[in-house]
Amino acid sequence: MWTANHWKDYEVIDTSGGEKLERWGKYLLVRPDPQVIWQTPKTEKGWKKMNGHYHRSSKGGGEWEFFDLPQQWSICYHHLDLTFNLKPFSFKHTGLFPEQAANWDWFYEKIKNAGRPIRVLNLFAYTGGATCAAAKAGAFVTHVDASKGMVTWAKENAKSSNLPDTSVRWIVDDCVKFVEREIRRGNTYDAIIMDPPSYGRGPKGEIWKIEEAIHPFIKLCTQVLSDKPLFFLVNSYTTGLQPAVLTYMLSTELSKKFGGHVTADEIGLPVSSNGLVLPCGASGRWEC
Numbered sequence: 001m002w003t004a005n006h007w008k009d010y011e012v013i014d015t016s017g018g019e020k021l022e023r024w025g026k027y028l029l030v031r032p033d034p035q036v037i038w039q040t041p042k043t044e045k046g047w048k049k050m051n052g053h054y055h056r057s058s059k060g061g062g063e064w065e066f067f068d069l070p071q072q073w074s075i076c077y078h079h080l081d082l083t084f085n086l087k088p089f090s091f092k093h094t095g096l097f098p099e100q101a102a103n104w105d106w107f108y109e110k111i112k113n114a115g116r117p118i119r120v121l122n123l124f125a126y127t128g129g130a131t132c133a134a135a136k137a138g139a140f141v142t143h144v145d146a147s148k149g150m151v152t153w154a155k156e157n158a159k160s161s162n163l164p165d166t167s168v169r170w171i172v173d174d175c176v177k178f179v180e181r182e183i184r185r186g187n188t189y190d191a192i193i194m195d196p197p198s199y200g201r202g203p204k205g206e207i208w209k210i211e212e213a214i215h216p217f218i219k220l221c222t223q224v225l226s227d228k229p230l231f232f233l234v235n236s237y238t239t240g241l242q243p244a245v246l247t248y249m250l251s252t253e254l255s256k257k258f259g260g261h262v263t264a265d266e267i268g269l270p271v272s273s274n275g276l277v278l279p280c281g282a283s284g285r286w287e288c
Helices: 098-112 129-136 148-160 175-185 210-224 243-258
Strands: 010-016 019-024 027-032 052-056 062-066 073-077 082-086 119-123 140-145 168-172 191-194 199-201 207-209 231-236 261-270 277-287
Touching (some): 010 261, 082 129, 082 148, 098 129, 098 191, 098 261, 098 277, 119 129, 119 175, 119 210, 129 140, 129 191, 140 148, 140 175, 148 168, 175 210, 191 210, 210 231, 210 243, 231 243, 243 261
Parallel strands (some): 027 052, 119 140, 119 191, 140 168
Antiparallel strands (some): 010 019, 019 027, 052 062, 199 207, 231 277, 261 277
């Protein structure tokens, strides 16, 4: 398992009963997590002294309950000198997936040691955690997300991380349609990062279902890779897309065309109260 173990401003303190107790900077949040199927004693005092608690509804969705929590605050990922702005919003989210730091660390070193300028395409790019990490390593990043609000938030994170304006191109668009246009334009990239949702809609109502769309999309994206691609990263929070599935798709579409090799594994976050690891999905990595 690839573990995000370099955080100082974030930690999973404990997990039990379908929930996780987390520290985001100096604030404690309790949020639901479908992986937490165990019932263990909630002995950590944070379970009773949290600053925010997201309650799931039996009808779907849920709502936040706040206890002395600001509307917005920031945390740092000191390992790469990045700063992220947090705002709890709908469906339990805060605006950051801290387990992705395991991937940030990996491709940061790939970009840093490439010995040449690297153009990165970040698809379904959300609030820009991966965008900021790649840009901090020296890459020029094209950041694409269908949500204007998420792209605005990503710009704020880039500014907070002291990244130059010239290091990122910001695009609000449906990711599939953007890649199709880039193919027609003849634009290419040395690396691709994608973090697709299980289900989503584009700005014009385009429907995305990951089980149906992910393999054709990976195949499509190989057409915008340069002659000497550096890496291709796919993240998945969908139960059906296990590491072996990611390995199969990436090997089929990239290794045959470019050589290189594929690795895939679960990603996770260390749990500070017991030394175990909370699984948080899977990632597949192709690299030359």
